[in-house]
Amino acid sequence: xxxxxxxxxxxxxxxxxxxxxxxxxxxxxxxxxxxxxxxxxxxxxxxxxxxxxxxxxxxxxxxxxxxxxxxxxxxxxxxxxxxxxxxxxxxxxxxxxxxxxxxxxxxxxxxxxxxxxxxxxxxxxxxxxxxxxxxxxxxxxxxxxxxxxxxxxxxxxxxxxxxxxxxxxxxxxxxxxxxxxxxxxxxxx
Amino acid sequence: xxxxxxxxxxxxxxxxxxxxxxxxxxxxxxxxxxxxxxxxxxxxxxxxxxxxxxxxxxxxxxxxxxxxxxxxxxxxxxxxxxxxxxxxxxxxxxxxxxxxxxxxxxxxxxxxxxxxxxxxxxxxxxxxxxxxxxxxxxxxxxxxxxxxxxxxxxxxxxxxxxxxxxxxxxxxxxxxxxxxxxxxxxxxxxxxxxxxxxxxxxxxxxxxxxxxxxxxxxxxxxxxxxxxxxxxxxxxxxxxxxxxxxxxxxxxxxxxxxxxxxxxxxxxxxxxxxxxxxxxxxxxxxxxxxxxxxxxxxxxxxxxxxxxxxxxxxxxxxxxxxxxxxxxxxxxxxxxxxxxxxxxxxxxxxxxxxxxxxxxxxxxxxxxxxxxxxxxxxxxxxxxxxxxxxxxxxxxxxxxxxxxxxxxxxxxxxxxxxxxxxxxxxxxxxxxxx
Numbered sequence: 001x002x003x004x005x006x007x008x009x010x011x012x013x014x015x016x017x018x019x020x021x022x023x024x025x026x027x028x029x030x031x032x033x034x035x036x037x038x039x040x041x042x043x044x045x046x047x048x049x050x051x052x053x054x055x056x057x058x059x060x061x062x063x064x065x066x067x068x069x070x071x072x073x074x075x076x077x078x079x080x081x082x083x084x085x086x087x088x089x090x091x092x093x094x095x096x097x098x099x100x101x102x103x104x105x106x107x108x109x110x111x112x113x114x115x116x117x118x119x120x121x122x123x124x125x126x127x128x129x130x131x132x133x134x135x136x137x138x139x140x141x142x143x144x145x146x147x148x149x150x151x152x153x154x155x156x157x158x159x160x161x162x163x164x165x166x167x168x169x170x171x172x173x174x175x176x177x178x179x180x181x182x183x184x185x186x187x188x189x
Numbered sequence: 190x191x192x193x194x195x196x197x198x199x200x201x202x203x204x205x206x207x208x209x210x211x212x213x214x215x216x217x218x219x220x221x222x223x224x225x226x227x228x229x230x231x232x233x234x235x236x237x238x239x240x241x242x243x244x245x246x247x248x249x250x251x252x253x254x255x256x257x258x259x260x261x262x263x264x265x266x267x268x269x270x271x272x273x274x275x276x277x278x279x280x281x282x283x284x285x286x287x288x289x290x291x292x293x294x295x296x297x298x299x300x301x302x303x304x305x306x307x308x309x310x311x312x313x314x315x316x317x318x319x320x321x322x323x324x325x326x327x328x329x330x331x332x333x334x335x336x337x338x339x340x341x342x343x344x345x346x347x348x349x350x351x352x353x354x355x356x357x358x359x360x361x362x363x364x365x366x367x368x369x370x371x372x373x374x375x376x377x378x379x380x381x382x383x384x385x386x387x388x389x390x391x392x393x394x395x396x397x398x399x400x401x402x403x404x405x406x407x408x409x410x411x412x413x414x415x416x417x418x419x420x421x422x423x424x425x426x427x428x429x430x431x432x433x434x435x436x437x438x439x440x441x442x443x444x445x446x447x448x449x450x451x452x453x454x455x456x457x458x459x460x461x462x463x464x465x466x467x468x469x470x471x472x473x474x475x476x477x478x479x480x481x482x483x484x485x486x487x488x489x490x491x492x493x494x495x496x497x498x499x500x501x502x503x504x505x506x507x508x509x510x511x512x513x514x515x516x517x518x519x520x521x522x523x524x525x526x527x528x529x530x531x532x533x534x535x536x537x538x539x540x541x542x543x544x545x546x547x548x549x550x551x552x553x554x555x556x557x558x559x560x561x562x563x564x565x566x567x568x569x570x571x572x573x574x575x576x577x578x579x580x581x582x583x584x585x586x587x588x589x590x591x592x593x594x595x596x597x598x599x600x601x602x603x604x605x606x607x608x609x610x611x612x613x614x615x616x617x618x619x620x621x622x623x
Contacts, residue, residue, distance in 0.1 A: 057476035058540055058562035059469060071462055081378075081463075085442030101586070102558035106464050109438045109555065123591050124558065130591055131584060133554060146576045147439035 008158070012116060015039055015094040016158045019118070022049040022062060023096045023166050029054070033166035036062040036095035038070060040087070046070045063095060063103040067110065088112055096163040098156055101126035104133035107152060114153040118163030127154045192335050193602040194326055194569075197581045199588035199595070200295045209309065210238065210294045211262040213272065214245075215285035219255050225279065226257060232275035233260045240296035242311040258310075262289055337361050338571055338601050340368070341547040348373040353432030358467035359547045360475050360565075362538075369544055370478060372470035374434040376441045378461045434466040435553040436574055468548060468556035472563045475541055483537045540564045551578035551600075557586045560596065567597045 015037055022035020026049035038046040048065030052058045070091075074084050088110045093099075096118040099107060104126025107115060115127065115134065126133040137149025217225060226243050235241060235258065245256045259280065263271035272280070272287075280287060292310040297303035303314035326334060337359060345357035355374035362369050430436050441463040538544070545567040546560060552570070557579035560568060568580065579586050580598045587598045 052562075055476055056479050056540065057473055058564070059472055059559045064464070067464065068462075075461075081442050081461075084463075100558060100562075102555050102562065105438070105553060105555035105558070109441070109463055111439075111442070123593055124561070124589075126554070126558070130589055131554070146437050147443065149577070150439055 011042065012094075012158065015044065015092075016096070016116060016118065018044060018047065019094045019096050020159065020162050020166070022047050023163065026050045026062070027166055027170055033170050034062045034095065034097045034163075036066050036093055038066050039092045039094065040090055045091070046073075059102060061100065061103050063093065063099055063106065066093075067106065085111055092116065094158075096159075096166070097121050098125040098127050098129055100124045101131050101133065104131070108133055108150050111150050112152050115155070116158050117154070117156045118158055119160040119167075120156055127156065192331075192604070194331060194334060195600045195602055197587070197598040197600055198298070199585070200298075201581070201585060201588075208294050209291040212290050212292050212310075213259045213262045213287045214256050214290045214310075215259055215280070215287045216254060216256050217283070217285065219253065221283060222255055222257070225283070228279060229257065229259065229276070232279075233273055235261075238292060238294075240312045240314075241292045242313060245311055256290075258290070258292070259285070259287055333363075333366065334569060334599075335601065337545070337547045338569060338603075340371070341549050342571070344371055344373060345549045353377070354430060356433045356435055356467045356548060356550045358471040360471050360541060361545045361547065362543065363545050363567075364543060369541075370471045370474035372467045372474060374432065374467045375461055375465035375470060376434040376463055377432050433550055435468075435548075435550050435556055435578070436576055438466075438553050438555070438577055464555065466553065466556050468546065468552050469559055471546065472541070472559055475544070475563070479537070479540075542566065545569065550574050551580050551582055553577040554579040554584050554586070557584070561586060561592050561594050564594050565596050567599065569599045569601055571601045571603055573600065 018037045019035045022037065023033040024035070026035055027033035029049075031050045031053050033050065035049040036047065037044045046066040046069045048062040048067075048069065050062045051060040051065060070087075071084070074087060079087065089112075091112055092114040093107065093112055094116045098117045098119065098121035099115065100121060101124050117127065120129050122129050124130055128134070133149075134152050134154040136151030222244060229243065235243070241258070243258050247254055260273060260276050279285070290310055293306035293312050297306050297312060297314050300314065303312065306312045341357045341359045344359065345355055348355045348357070357371070357373045359371040360369040361367070431440060434441070541560075541563045543566050546565050546569070548556075548568065548570040550570060550572045551574035552560065552568070553574065554577065557568075570580070573582050575582050577583055581587075586592065587595060
């Protein structure tokens, strides 16, 4: 991969900053602050932030949001499955937190090229923390006619402190699911 | 042969080799036991072997013999090399002579298993409290479970379109026995062609499942689909199963030559999405239903807390404020636990808490994790997924301790003969026709 950039190159950090902006947007909307951008040929072509609370659908992670935007866009301009698969194989994802087992599988299903993430997800991370779904499967495990598990390159730890700081502020002040405070909150004087 | 419900446990049933762990142990002087165990627990805790007792006490030729586990053995030939330094120091200080021993890898699930384990090395055993529905379905419950599975099969059947089958998912609230949501795979353009009939059928099945339907209704239902349905055989791998998203998650991009033509003729205008597996769509529908059934009514308490947040929001542009306003209303329901007097709210479940899902095929890791996220209580599937199944076949998410939610998993065994008969015309030995 001649075009692959170093993990802490300026462009990588720039994209991660954009992902962090998405995470901040989630925080502003009382969502768990995770955000991402999808990049093709050095350009951001989609972005997403976590929307699990407003949708009451716990699968609406930032990655899923960003993916859905692309699929809609590409289908609208008439791309078929193989063309869309080809597109994804040239896309990289920048996400503030390690993709969970669901999202890591989804990214593998789509055949994304590379994933950069901020902090690790030691509860349900699918890119090394709990399972390693970014590693490709062996062909002989699969039965005839079935395509093997696709892997993708994965680099973690990019601006992880910023990502963690957002989680912290969410749990400190913004979590709408948190138990009610023992003392009534003081309203502005 | 009968239909059967088989519990798929969180830990694999494994061979002796897989079910044990090699450890390094040593006989010790009884007077050393207390301090040594304390030190070992500090420098080398047995994190994943909490069921294993650190000390073994047995009588050998009338004498009491005490042995202690020092650490895990390495796979290295020369095992002394990988002993942690702290442990090595203890070995030297007390002139211990380590030996290899085997201990049980997992806590025992039954008294019999525990007795077997203790022959290797003593473990502790805590009989499970038999969590609700994990074991022992009574006859009536079993019949209901089978019935729900048949609903899933029927749904898959209606989407069978002459060239490929799809997976189907049905989310059920077992407390009131309502179907909450149901869906089929939509990863291929053609699988949604029959959507219209599918949804009609679901409402029809819903009636059947909730009320007592007459036999003729059920017959009519079955015969109308007779021609559409293939002979599901779990062990056959053919083109037929190419459209089952969880069986072949990476197959969406491969267009089969003989399908390509028709897809292009159709103009490819049908909604499809490589990630729209049946379980994910069912979750989406359940969430949508929840938003419709329980639109935003917040308690004043919650509102005031959220108002507070709103005032502190750094950016209070009008657009953002409006957005937050909407969100605020959405949120207030999530907050309700125990704080609300509105009966409609107190009955509202959090996500899919307490709900079951029925799937024809064992879900892939994406779907299985989605079901963790959405807090499904129990998963029932009929056919295993050797390619990508995440509930025992390839992965075993129900056994991943770090996850924040754990469901119980059951496979419904359907005798092949019965399977075929049930599908084709609802024969007499089908337990669902009662």
